């Protein structure tokens with residue numbers, strides 16, 4: 001049969017597109033082509049981009065791209081290329097065939113390779129370099145909505161994606177001499193910030209957790225996809241990388257983990273349901289989050305116990321309060337001691 005009817009051609013391509021997307025072939029075939037970067041579907045419009053430093057969460061859809069964190073600076077070119085390629089392919093296969101309105105020829109042309117979708121928003125969960133290093137390049141590659149509700153506060157930024165974060169993050173990145181292009185264009189103080197309109201068919205919420213990894217942490221809630229992007233408050237590849245010098249504390253990390261646990265809903269028992277994309281590591285669910293919260297709680301309690309017994313930091317370290325989890329979370333033996341030290345210092349810090 002000759003496929004000459006325009007809608008038949010469209011239908012054939014649509015079907016091919018469905019199979020293409022359904023098999024997530026981007027992630028599986030193209031890891032090498034993308035410099036080790038993988039884009040993995042999570043749910044709805046939400047994807048995980050892995051391999052560029054910290055996990056990057058993407059919302060990709062009709063409104064463009066929103067990204068949570070930008071990875072390391074040295075990975076920016078690869079991240080931009082991977083996102084462009086991904087959105088272009090997605091666009092191409094999801095684009096319905098358009099009626100050709102020009103000369104009176106035979107009807108329909110397929111749109112072929114369409115442009116990639118613009119990066120509209122960047123959200124930062126903390127100021128650490130593996131989360132914000134890509135900011136300048138990614139923000140420059142993006143495009144804000146002109147004249148919309150999200151035009152940046154900083155007038156000289158001009159074009160580029162809007163960068164959203166807690167106000168302390170602006171200070172922290174300024175202190176770290178981040179180029180202006182990579183600094184937040186819109187900040188919030190207090191407990192939360194919401195995008196004022198749906199983006200890719202859902203509400204997106206930033207929630208601040210005071211003094212957790214730093215004093216500038218947010219985690220992000222995708223309300224329809226039911227996905228939380230946690231940042232390093234939940235780092236499933238290791239102990240939480242609390243940065244005391246930048247305002248972090250174990251109490252804050254626990255408060256953040258508990259807050260997320262209040263929000264997640266399992267599908268059955270404690271499995272499935274809400275997905276949590278951790279700062280590092282694989283896609284998680286409530287059971288993983290609860291396991292991690294319990295781990296941090298128990299280590300905190302053990303260190304607290306030692307402090308009550310007037311043990312020194314060295315004595316507490318020697319008692320190995322992290323022993324049960326070191327196989328899983330201490331990539332290097334020193335990381336266990338570092339975490340114990342951070343917990344100890346958090347608990348003994350004099351309140352200012």
Ligand SMILES: [Zn+2]
Nearest residue numbers: 054130232279
């Ligand atoms: Zn991190």
